[in-house]
């Protein structure tokens with residue numbers, strides 16, 4: 001195998017989620033249990049709520065409640081700038097929070113793991129983007145879950161990244 005092939009393979013692995021589900025609510029409890037996952041790091045915009053809409057829906061609050069009751073530790077890791085509305089959302093959901101991150105840079109995932117006091121193999125990262133959530137989570141060795149984005153509004157830079165994402169998914173046959 002040439003170096004080139006090896007590099008390509010690992011990039012492919014880094015951009016492949018461990019699991020793909022439509023929404024966070026479809027994340028199977030058995031899947032978490034089988035892997036002895038105890039902590040969940042989740043993206044915010046387009047994963048938990050529509051882009052920049054930080055009102056808490058009952059279904060979302062219930063989901064976090066049931067995770068906490070089952071003993072999971074949770075943290076929201078978002079590249080969004082700090083805002084009182086995000087603080088408020090995280091307080092209502094009873095989660096830890098890291099805002100103003102720069103996913104996929106690994107230092108932010110490591111910070112999240114440190115706050116959760118969790119090892120990568122005990123942790124799953126959930127998000128709607130391959131190049132931030134899945135790539136970053138895989139780089140630090142976490143389990144990764146890709147969800148369908150909620151809604152269609154998003155940051156213009158994200159929309160450009162979606163074009164690349166579509167190309168990658170097509171090449172990998174995950175779309």
Ligand SMILES: [Mg+2]
Pocket residue numbers: 043044045046047127128129
């Ligand atoms: Mg997102």
